Amino acid sequence: MDYNWNFASVFTYWNVLATGLWGTVQLFVICSILGLGGGLVMGMLRYSKSRWISYPAMLYVEVFRNTPVLVQIIWFFFALPVLTGIEISPFMAAILGITLNTIAFSAEVFRGGIQSIEREQWEAGKAIGMSYAQSMRRVILPQALKRMLPPLTSRGIEVFKMSTLASVVAYPETLQQAKLIASYEYNPIEAYTVVALMFFIVLLPLLQLTYLLERRFGKSDA
Amino acid sequence: MTNAVEIRGLRKSFSDLEVLKGIDLDVAQGEAVVLLGSSGSGKSTLLRCINFMEEPTAGQVRVNGDLIGTEQRGRMRYREADLCKLRTRIGMVFQHFNLFPHMTVLENVMEGQVIVLGRSKAEAKDKAMAQLARVGLEEKAQEYPARLSGGQKQRVAIARALAMDPEVMLFDEVTSALDPELVGEVLKTMLQLAEDGMTMVCVTHEIGFAYHVANKVCFLHDGLIIEQGAPQSVLQTPETQRVREFLAGHSLFKLPN
Numbered sequence: 072m073d074y075n076w077n078f079a080s081v082f083t084y085w086n087v088l089a090t091g092l093w094g095t096v097q098l099f100v101i102c103s104i105l106g107l108g109g110g111l112v113m114g115m116l117r118y119s120k121s122r123w124i125s126y127p128a129m130l131y132v133e134v135f136r137n138t139p140v141l142v143q144i145i146w147f148f149f150a151l152p153v154l155t156g157i158e159i160s161p162f163m164a165a166i167l168g169i170t171l172n173t174i175a176f177s178a179e180v181f182r183g184g185i186q187s188i189e190r191e192q193w194e195a196g197k198a199i200g201m202s203y204a205q206s207m208r209r210v211i212l213p214q215a216l217k218r219m220l221p222p223l224t225s226r227g228i229e230v231f232k233m234s235t236l237a238s239v240v241a242y243p244e245t246l247q248q249a250k251l252i253a254s255y256e257y258n259p260i261e262a263y264t265v266v267a268l269m270f271f272i273v274l275l276p277l278l279q280l281t282y283l284l285e286r287r288f289g290k291s292d293a
Numbered sequence: 294m295t296n297a298v299e300i301r302g303l304r305k306s307f308s309d310l311e312v313l314k315g316i317d318l319d320v321a322q323g324e325a326v327v328l329l330g331s332s333g334s335g336k337s338t339l340l341r342c343i344n345f346m347e348e349p350t351a352g353q354v355r356v357n358g359d360l361i362g363t364e365q366r367g368r369m370r371y372r373e374a375d376l377c378k379l380r381t382r383i384g385m386v387f388q389h390f391n392l393f394p395h396m397t398v399l400e401n402v403m404e405g406q407v408i409v410l411g412r413s414k415a416e417a418k419d420k421a422m423a424q425l426a427r428v429g430l431e432e433k434a435q436e437y438p439a440r441l442s443g444g445q446k447q448r449v450a451i452a453r454a455l456a457m458d459p460e461v462m463l464f465d466e467v468t469s470a471l472d473p474e475l476v477g478e479v480l481k482t483m484l485q486l487a488e489d490g491m492t493m494v495c496v497t498h499e500i501g502f503a504y505h506v507a508n509k510v511c512f513l514h515d516g517l518i519i520e521q522g523a524p525q526s527v528l529q530t531p532e533t534q535r536v537r538e539f540l541a542g543h544s545l546f547k548l549p550n
């Protein structure tokens with residue numbers, strides 16, 4: 072095989088890639104904040120004692136966990152206008168798809184984390200007069216969050232990588248921009264390799280940061 | 294003087310199983326009452342009904358004269374907010390300590406004061422340090438619970454309950470999970486409390502503690518108090534066969550004097 076690797080043809084378009092990375096970061100920040108925040112709420116609804124709340128929450132979680140995000144994004148962009156007349160931008164469609172999916176997955180993480188805290192901790196809060204909400208906020212969640220940090224971290228990384236799916240509706244994130252370069256220069260292997268490298272370079276230090284956080288949380292362990 | 298705790302006709306069922314079958318109990322101010330009985334007799338459930346960790350199925354509970362809950366159509370109704378308020382007036386200590394592992398000892402003892410009672414941090418800290426001194430653990434204030442021995446954890450748990458300035462303290466088998474050599478330090482702390490005039494209700498298997506510290510011993514069997522009175526009478530001249538059997542079981546292997 073003699074293939075002429077030509078990365079220079081990618082790097083001449085660095086500003087196109089920079090635009091893409093900015094698009095990726097925007098999606099990542101918005102979707103992970105909304106997705107993890109929503110997941111916390113959904114996880115608590117899922118944990119609710121009332122079936123009228125927990126069953127619909129369960130239905131939501133299962134629907135969005137068991138369908139492809141790619142299809143959801145396409146669906147929000149193309150089918151929603153047909154069904155409701157509401158037209159949304161590619162950016163919005165991508166946010167909806169990725170966020171709703173992240174809510175569903177992280178809801179399970181939150182629910183599992185909350186349920187993993189011993190019943191005795193609830194009792195201890197209750198015994199000093201705490202309400203359910205106070206016990207949840209002050210006693211249960213801080214302990215649960217510590218246990219949930221590793222799975223939540225992988226959720227975050229997943230969101231970052233899922234953002235590439237927004238290219239299906241031509242939202243200018245990193246992969247979409249690489250696609251553009253590839254179609255001009257016929258260098259898809261190089262263009263996509265650069266995308267992988269960019270993701271790696273951004274995500275690796277981010278991950279180190281969460282390890283630091285885990286160690287900070289671990290200070291109450293003997 | 295009104296009784297610190299007054300229980301009338303208390304019943305508690307868990308689905309089909311009736312655990313308490315009509316309990317009447319008075320706890321006077323400053324009195325230390327010990328509940329004895331074999332497991333399944335309902336003593337822990339009775340204790341947990343006093344601060345409504347369990348809601349009674351029927352009957353009335355008064356704390357320093359205040360009837361807990363409101364009567365509606367012949368049944369007692371309890372509002373969660375009222376029960377939260379009640380629980381600030383009654384301290385509880387558990388068998389397994391249940392300290393908050395993500396907080397330091399000091400934070401554990403401050404938590405309820407700040408979050409529930411709304412005290413300022415400075416005031417809560419002063420109170421917390423005073424209570425930690427009372428249980429002899431001032432110097433552990435900045436430690437996390439994971440670094441303490443079982444006996445120390447339990448004393449912190451006692452300080453945490455005391456810091457709320459409770460009117461009554463409930464102890465639920467607080468020495469049962471401890472290594473035998475750590476039992477003494479916790480019992481000593483409880484003795485000190487009793488001597489300070491704290492109103493206490495204790496579920497325990499420490500018959501010796503009951504004998505030396507309690508003003509009144511109640512023996513539960515099958516959901517009823519079948520014998521109660523001064524420790525000397527209940528523990529040394531029991532009236533019922535059931536209590537005699539229980540005490541015989543507890544003194545099977547005594548060291549010779």
